[in-house]
Amino acid sequence: MIDHTKVAEIVVVGAGMVAHRFVESVLTRADSAVRITLIGDESRAPYDRVGLTSYFSGVAPEDLALAPDVFADDRVEFISNDRVIHIDRAARSVRTRSRREFRYDRLILATGSYAARVAVDGSDLPGCFVYRTLDDVQSMRRFVARRQAELGRTLRGAVIGGGLLGLEAAGALQALNIESTVVQASDRLMSAQLDFAGGSMLRQLIEAKGIAVRIQSRTTRLDPDDSGAVTALEFENGDFHRADVVVFTVGVRPRDELARGAQLSVHPRGGVLIDECCRTSDPAILAIGEVANFDGRCVGLVAPGYAMAEVAATLIVGGEATFPGFVESTKLKLSGVEVASFGDAFARTDRALDVVYSDPVAGVYKKLVLSDDAQTLLGGILVGDASAYGSLRPLIGAQLGTDPVAYLMPEGGVDAPSGQLPDEAVVCSCSNVTAGRIREAVHEEGCTDANAVKACTKAGATCGSCVLMVKKVVGQELTKLGQDVSHALCEHFDMSRRQLFDAVRVAELTTFSAIIERFGRGRGCDICKPALASILSVLVGDHVLDGENASLQDTNDHVMANMQKDGTYSVVPRMPGGEVTPAGLVTIGQIAQDFGLYTKLTGGQRIDMFGARLEQLPIIWQRLVDAGFESGQAYGKSLRTVKSCVGSTWCRFGVLDSVGMAVQLELRYRGLRAPHKLKIGVSGCARECAEARSKDVGVIATETGWNMYVGGNGGFTPRHAELLASDLSDEALVQAIDRFFMYYIRTADRLQRTASWCEELDGGIDGLRAVIFEDSLGICADLDAAMARHVDNYEDEWAATLRDPDKLARFRSFINAADVPDPSLAYVPTRGQLRPATAEERASNSVVIAGTTLAVRS
Amino acid sequence: MTLVTEQSTPVRVCAIDDLVVERGSAVLLGDVQIALFRLPDGAVHAVSNLDPYSGAHVMSRGIVGTRGDAQIVISPMHKQVFDLSTGECLDAQGKQLRHLAVWPVRRDGDDILLLPGPGATNTTEEH
Numbered sequence: 008m009i010d011h012t013k014v015a016e017i018v019v020v021g022a023g024m025v026a027h028r029f030v031e032s033v034l035t036r037a038d039s040a041v042r043i044t045l046i047g048d049e050s051r052a053p054y055d056r057v058g059l060t061s062y063f064s065g066v067a068p069e070d071l072a073l074a075p076d077v078f079a080d081d082r083v084e085f086i087s088n089d090r091v092i093h094i095d096r097a098a099r100s101v102r103t104r105s106r107r108e109f110r111y112d113r114l115i116l117a118t119g120s121y122a123a124r125v126a127v128d129g130s131d132l133p134g135c136f137v138y139r140t141l142d143d144v145q146s147m148r149r150f151v152a153r154r155q156a157e158l159g160r161t162l163r164g165a166v167i168g169g170g171l172l173g174l175e176a177a178g179a180l181q182a183l184n185i186e187s188t189v190v191q192a193s194d195r196l197m198s199a200q201l202d203f204a205g206g207s208m209l210r211q212l213i214e215a216k217g218i219a220v221r222i223q224s225r226t227t228r229l230d231p232d233d234s235g236a237v238t239a240l241e242f243e244n245g246d247f248h249r250a251d252v253v254v255f256t257v258g259v260r261p262r263d264e265l266a267r268g269a270q271l272s273v274h275p276r277g278g279v280l281i282d283e284c285c286r287t288s289d290p291a292i293l294a295i296g297e298v299a300n301f302d303g304r305c306v307g308l309v310a311p312g313y314a315m316a317e318v319a320a321t322l323i324v325g326g327e328a329t330f331p332g333f334v335e336s337t338k339l340k341l342s343g344v345e346v347a348s349f350g351d352a353f354a355r356t357d358r359a360l361d362v363v364y365s366d367p368v369a370g371v372y373k374k375l376v377l378s379d380d381a382q383t384l385l386g387g388i389l390v391g392d393a394s395a396y397g398s399l400r401p402l403i404g405a406q407l408g409t410d411p412v413a414y415l416m417p418e419g420g421v422d423a424p425s426g427q428l429p430d431e432a433v434v435c436s437c438s439n440v441t442a443g444r445i446r447e448a449v450h451e452e453g454c455t456d457a458n459a460v461k462a463c464t465k466a467g468a469t470c471g472s473c474v475l476m477v478k479k480v481v482g483q484e485l486t487k488l489g490q491d492v493s494h495a496l497c498e499h500f501d502m503s504r505r506q507l508f509d510a511v512r513v514a515e516l517t518t519f520s521a522i523i524e525r526f527g528r529g530r531g532c533d534i535c536k537p538a539l540a541s542i543l544s545v546l547v548g549d550h551v552l553d554g555e556n557a558s559l560q561d562t563n564d565h566v567m568a569n570m571q572k573d574g575t576y577s578v579v580p581r582m583p584g585g586e587v588t589p590a591g592l593v594t595i596g597q598i599a600q601d602f603g604l605y606t607k608l609t610g611g612q613r614i615d616m617f618g619a620r621l622e623q624l625p626i627i628w629q630r631l632v633d634a635g636f637e638s639g640q641a642y643g644k645s646l647r648t649v650k651s652c653v654g655s656t657w658c659r660f661g662v663l664d665s666v667g668m669a670v671q672l673e674l675r676y677r678g679l680r681a682p683h684k685l686k687i688g689v690s691g692c693a694r695e696c697a698e699a700r701s702k703d704v705g706v707i708a709t710e711t712g713w714n715m716y717v718g719g720n721g722g723f724t725p726r727h728a729e730l731l732a733s734d735l736s737d738e739a740l741v742q743a744i745d746r747f748f749m750y751y752i753r754t755a756d757r758l759q760r761t762a763s764w765c766e767e768l769d770g771g772i773d774g775l776r777a778v779i780f781e782d783s784l785g786i787c788a789d790l791d792a793a794m795a796r797h798v799d800n801y802e803d804e805w806a807a808t809l810r811d812p813d814k815l816a817r818f819r820s821f822i823n824a825a826d827v828p829d830p831s832l833a834y835v836p837t838r839g840q841l842r843p844a845t846a847e848e849r850a851s852n853s854v855v856i857a858g859t860t861l862a863v864r865s
Numbered sequence: 866m867t868l869v870t871e872q873s874t875p876v877r878v879c880a881i882d883d884l885v886v887e888r889g890s891a892v893l894l895g896d897v898q899i900a901l902f903r904l905p906d907g908a909v910h911a912v913s914n915l916d917p918y919s920g921a922h923v924m925s926r927g928i929v930g931t932r933g934d935a936q937i938v939i940s941p942m943h944k945q946v947f948d949l950s951t952g953e954c955l956d957a958q959g960k961q962l963r964h965l966a967v968w969p970v971r972r973d974g975d976d977i978l979l980l981p982g983p984g985a986t987n988t989t990e991e992h
């Protein structure tokens with residue numbers, strides 16, 4: 008224990024994830040004076056190693072940094088880029104590479120592990136990498152870019168080691184556009200976590216993703232090409248495999264050399280031996296994280312490391328806590344492939360039973376390991392569908408309470424974990440947060456959503472795999488409190504969107520200021536302002552930039568274009584039904600060429616032009632409007648596109664004119680603002696080439712008229728539209744869509760697509776039918792009138808803007824330099840067009856083109 | 866808040882009526898981009914136009930509003946929330962906190978003046 012009369016000197020060696028957690032924990036608990044010196048040999052502050060792979064999907068290194076507030080605390084000194092090379096136990100001091108000495112009362116070893124390479128010839132060749140640090144992934148990315156340019160073809164990559172990390176790395180290679188192969192020495196992938204059946208199923212799933220797998224392949228050497236860089240692997244059986252990039256993920260080795268040098272007890276297979284209080288054989292020295300060996304094992308997961316950090320911090324501040332031992336639960340972080348393994352996955356417990364569900368066609372394998380009475384959950388394996396992981400993991404060691412089979416059924420079958428988790432169940436294993444702790448955060452600390460709970464308890468802050476479970480627990484608790492999950496739009500309005508719509512309509516208010524004064528408070532935000540802009544657009548119908556309306560619009564609606572990642576915009580002219588004349592195509596092509604815009608066909612059957620600067624939008628649109636184009640409202644929560652198939656006009660199967668109908672519908676509903684975007688599809692026969700049933704309204708031709716489907720959705724939660732009515736005439740179809748849309752616009756929540764609105768509708772689809780065709784609510788005349796007003800008032804937003812100098816003034820790039828382009832823009836050519844330069848390309852300064860072609864105002 | 870120590874002369878950037886209430890405007894001073902906001906109460910605030918989260922110069926294009934008593938602008942890119950008078954980030958959307966530099970705004974009759982040079986931040990973190 009620390010002598011409370013003087014400042015306790017704590018030195019932490021290694022500035023990784025576990026060290027960071029330790030420092031954070033000590034700072035929040037220490038009530039006596041401490042001074043902490045944190046020494047790390049990487050060139051940066053502690054970062055989220057678990058999230059390392061997200062670097063390849065564009066996450067910047069800075070965004071991986073762990074909470075920096077600990078370094079702002081004046082009790083902490085952080086030294087980066089220096090390595091501790093010696094411990095003098097007698098003098099209680101450490102010495103660093105730069106010859107600095109630090110005295111300690113307590114020394115914490117948190118030096119983590121080394122990533123191992125296979126000890127064969129050539130494993131150090133250029134092009135060979137390990138996968139552990141930000142430096143590793145950055146140099147890998149640089150190498151790949153250079154090598155790709157050198158060889159002028161798609162690169163081939165090999166990942167040696169088919170465990171969790173290896174599969175993650177294979178995904179990362181794929182993200183870099185490299186053909187990747189995973190090479191595994193044993194008989195299956197993830198052999199530490201999966202049994203043979205699970206590993207084989209996983210292999211199928213990985214191969215289906217386009218990643219090749221070689222099992223039972225031992226690499227014996229790596230060969231260089233003429234440039235000296237790696238070019239091939241050779242295997243024990245004489246086989247040969249081409250590879251331009253090789254990543255070793257063959258396991259980790261504890262960095263225990265300091266401890267060995269200081270004659271601390273170390274396990275023969277590596278790792279500094281600790282007791283249950285994290286003390287090493289010298290009680291003044293503690294070891295935590297991957298370097299610590301407890302009970303004969305080191306474990307390469309962050310959760311037990313965090314648990315050790317808490318134990319060590321408790322000890323330092325004079326409390327008592329013990330490390331309960333390792334629970335190994337892991338989930339593969341490779342998009343599109345679900346694998347989880349938890350607890351006693353191999354049924355090593357005496358007389359354990361297992362229950363297995365396997366569906367080779369769907370690529371699903373699930374196994375639960377249970378105690379001999381089939382009551383207590385011991386562990387399990389989930390491959391192909393790991394949706395039950397979040398609810399099962401917290402139950403390890405607890406009674407299942409239901410038939411275990413319920414947990415194994417396909418997703419959506421049975422909602423197994425509907426019951427309550429016991430208080431002691433660990434929901435977030437990264438930060439060891441129990442269901443009870445989350446409940447406390449809701450009841451005693453006033454948290455009302457998963458984000459607040461994250462800030463308060465750290466649940467969900469690391470790997471994120473528990474977030475859905477956290478949400479669920481929070482939801483249950485709020486319901487208990489009678490706060491049935493608030494419908495308030497935001498802090499400025501207590502009403503839901505639907506209530507607000509009615510309130511504004513009845514009060515006949517027409518400005519934001521009047522509405523917020525009467526029904527709300529403050530001056531609004533990014534939630535209520537656009538929602539009111541949409542409501543006012545339907546009820547009043549003014550231009551998006553008229554008067555106060557303009558200040559309510561989301562940035563996209565405000566400039567009538569879609570903001571892109573570098574602050575430029577995309578331009579999408581409307582092409583009703585996907586129909587466009589050759590002359591129209593020429594115009595678009597010419598405009599794109601004159602302004603140096605990147606062009607691409609959208610998923611909505613029209614053309615998108617990217618990279619237009621704010622001050623260019625009016626000149627581009629002037630040319631489009633002159634050529635007869637109108638705004639496509641790709642930016643608004645409004646009608647997007649009406650997708651069509653070619654239909655009876657050309658197609659030998661078509662029974663009705665689907666293009667004609669699509670054009671008619673698109674022209675009718677263009678510009679209609681709604682709680683979320685609206686899409687329609689029209690197919691000329693039941694073959695459904697327009698994929699109409701994935702749209703908010705799907706129209707499909709039959710010999711006897713149109714069938715109308717509603718509530719379809721692609722996107723995040725796909726849903727097929729349901730049949731609302733059949734055999735409609737053109738007029739009946741249009742009237743039914745009018746009513747459907749207006750009823751939705753009046754009653755849906757903010758950002759609720761028709762799919763979830765239909766699902767929640769009182770009376771379901773039958774109720775909807777009664778409203779639309781039998782006028783069961785007596786509102787049809789109202790709905791028809793509202794739509795007629797929309798159709799009558801429609802005016803192209805861009806044409807109107809171009810006529811109005813006040814509106815055009817909004818498109819100055821700078822108020823003091825109206826036509827000067829944003830000087831920070833930079834571009835790189837790719838496949839014959841320009842795209843925004845990445846941060847790295849800007850930094851390397853090699854391939855950058857500043858700004859796009861300058862256009863002359865005509 | 867630390868004060869700008871560098872001696873520089875204020876530059877006129879626009880007239881008050883060039884600014885739209887509750888909608889930002891960008892200003893270019895040398896290489897520096899600044900976002901100006903005019904609020905309903907007549908106050909004018911100047912913060913960095915660079916969104917520290919996306920790296921794009923877009924703050925002037927965010928929605929303006931309030932959070933509690935604070936006057937705020939919300940990044941149009943990924944919705945981080947900043948206090949217009951201090952530049953402080955009030956909601957990092959789960960990211961690490963990064964703040965906006967702020968510039969003192971001077972009014973001379975109808976003219977809006979800014980001091981060129983780096984803005985001031987009220988914290989030690991990078992922006």
Ligand code: SRM
Nearest residue numbers: 569577608609610611612613641647720721722723724760
């Ligand atoms: C451009 C385009 C991709 C492409 O290059 O093909 C696209 C691009 C965007 N989509 Fe999309 N979507 C595009 C077709 C689609 C489709 C396909 C379709 O319409 O047939 C879908 C699935 C169908 C559906 O909506 O159900 C689609 C489902 C989404 C979703 C998920 C919606 C959902 O309900 O889950 C979002 C996110 C959202 O809206 O909240 C989204 C959001 C976006 C945003 C707005 C993301 C953003 O905030 O920047 C992109 C902006 C476009 C831009 O900057 O110009 N996009 N998006 C397509 C434009 C079509 C058009 O001509 O207007």
Ligand SMILES: Cc1cc2nc3c(=O)[nH]c(=O)nc-3n(C[C@H](O)[C@H](O)[C@H](O)COP(=O)(O)OP(=O)(O)OC[C@H]3O[C@@H](n4cnc5c(N)ncnc54)[C@H](O)[C@@H]3O)c2cc1C
Nearest residue numbers: 021023024025047048056090091118119296297307308309
């Ligand atoms: C790509 C990847 C994905 C992962 N995914 C997951 C996952 O999903 N779930 C999970 O639980 N775990 C995962 N892990 C493992 C997890 O990152 C580690 O368990 C965790 O980082 C261990 O923390 P640590 O602090 O013990 O070691 P580290 O984070 O390795 O930190 C040790 C630090 O000490 C430094 N150091 C070493 N010796 C010295 C010295 N003598 N002087 C100064 N500094 C020194 C090292 O350079 C390093 O910065 C993943 C790891 C990787 C690489």
Ligand code: SF4
Nearest residue numbers: 652658661691695696
């Ligand atoms: S849906 Fe029918 S009419 Fe339309 S293109 Fe396909 S086959 Fe032809």
Ligand code: FES
Nearest residue numbers: 435437469470471
């Ligand atoms: S389990 Fe990893 S963040 Fe909660």
